[in-house]
Amino acid sequence: MEFLYTARGKYDEHNYDNFSWIKYKEWSRISHLDELISLDGMLNEVLVEPDYDHEDDWNFIHTFENSQTGFFTDLEFVFKRLIKKENYNLLAVIIEPTESCENINMKDYEFIGYDLLDQDFSISALTNCGGFDETFLPSELNKKGLLNNFQNAYYIKQQLLENNPHEHHADTNVIAVWRHKTIGNIKNKLI
Numbered sequence: 196m197e198f199l200y201t202a203r204g205k206y207d208e209h210n211y212d213n214f215s216w217i218k219y220k221e222w223s224r225i226s227h228l229d230e231l232i233s234l235d236g237m238l239n240e241v242l243v244e245p246d247y248d249h250e251d252d253w254n255f256i257h258t259f260e261n262s263q264t265g266f267f268t269d270l271e272f273v274f275k276r277l278i279k280k281e282n283y284n285l286l287a288v289i290i291e292p293t294e295s296c297e298n299i300n301m302k303d304y305e306f307i308g309y310d311l312l313d314q315d316f317s318i319s320a321l322t323n324c325g326g327f328d329e330t331f332l333p334s335e336l337n338k339k340g341l342l343n344n345f346q347n348a349y350y351i352k353q354q355l356l357e358n359n360p361h362e363h364h365a366d367t368n369v370i371a372v373w374r375h376k377t378i379g380n381i382k383n384k385l386i
Contacts, residue, residue, distance in 0.1 A: 196289045196292055196293060196294070197268075197289065197290075198287050198288070198289060198301075199257050199264070199266035199267060199268060199287070199288050199289070199290065200266065200267050200268075200269070200270045200272075200273045200285070200286065200287055200288070201234075201241060201243060201265055201266045201267060201273065201286050201288065202241070202242040202243050202273055202277050202279070202283050202284065202285050202286070202379065203232070203233075203234070203239040203240065203241060203242060203283065203284045203286060204239050204240040204242055204279070204283060204284075205230065205239070205282060205283060205284060206219075206230065206231040206232075206233070206238055206239050207228075207229065207230035207231065210282065219231070219238075222325070223322060223323075223325075223326070223333060223340075224326060224333040225322065225333040225336055225340055226333075227334070227338055228336075228338055228339070228340055229338045229339075230338070230339060231322060231339065231340045232284055232286075232307055232308075232339040232340065232341065232372065232374060233310060233319045233321070233322045233323070233340050233341075234265070234286075234288070234310045234312050234316075234319060234370055234372065235310075235312070235317070235318055235319035235322060235323045236265060236317050237317070237318070237323060238319070238322060238323055239284070241265045242277055242278050242279045242283050243265075243267060243272075243273050243276045243277055243278070244276050244278050245267075245276055246276070252272075252276075254268075255267045255268050255269045255272035256268075259290055259316070259368070260314075262314065262315055262316055263316070264290065264316040265316055265317075266288055266290070266316075273285070281379070282379065282380075283379040284374050284375075284379055284380075285374065285375035285378045285379045286372055286373065286374055286375070287301055287304055287372075287373040287375075288370050288371060288372050288373070289370065289371040290368055290369075290370050291368055291369055291370075292345070292369065292371045294345070295345035295346075296309075296345060296371035297343070297344070297345065299371075301373050303375055303376050303377065303378075304373035304374060304375050304376065305373060305374055305376055306371070306372075306373050307337075307339050307341055307372050307373065307374050308337050308339060308341025308342055308343055308371075308372055309341055309342040309343075309344075309345065309348035309369055309370065309371055309372065310322075310340075310341055310342075310369075310370045310372055311342075311348065311351065311352055311355070311367035311368070311369060311370070312367060312368050312370055313363060313364045313365075313366060313367055313368075314363075314366050314367070314368065316368070318364045319340075320355055320364050320365055320367050321336060321340060321341065321342065322336070322340045323364075324362075324364050324365075327355055327358065327359060327365065329358045329359075330351055330354040330355050330358050330359075331351050331354075335347075341372060345371075348369045349369055352367050352368075352369050355367060
């Protein structure tokens with residue numbers, strides 16, 4: 196299993212862009228959120244900006260089945276191309292993990308759950324599709340908008356596609372997510 200990295204904008208009652216936190220929680224029906232930590236680029240923007248004209252940057256841009264994922268293969272590259280220096284989430288992820296990640300300890304990171312991103316790695320079926328009540332309920336997500344359990348993440352992935360075979364965002368990738376405990380969370384913290 197390969198660890199990849201990204202930095203994402205925060206989305207909670209103190210940090211929002213397009214519509215208010217309260218409106219989002221009402222729309223999504225995930226009323227118990229304390230912060231949304233999604234890999235959905237519309238909700239938690241990617242804060243790493245590669246130079247696509249620089250050949251060397253392509254050594255660090257991760258692709259999966261010919262799609263750019265918004266993840267990067269090297270943590271130092273993330274810091275080099277980071278466009279925001281404070282108040283963000285530094286994340287480590289594994290795409291399609293082959294074993295449970297809940298007990299995998301990464302130094303200075305905490306495991307926060309599993310997201311289900313569509314095949315374009317752009318939209319989360321968990322937090323940005325208006326719900327798939329026939330497959331899972333908003334109450335099944337944790338306080339970050341993610342799933343806590345490996346088996347449940349793969350079960351929901353399978354059920355989403357079976358129950359919604361013609362819905363593009365229901366064909367998903369399971370992605371395990373860890374958040375750095377301090378980097379990005381403390382103002383003026385040196386990276």
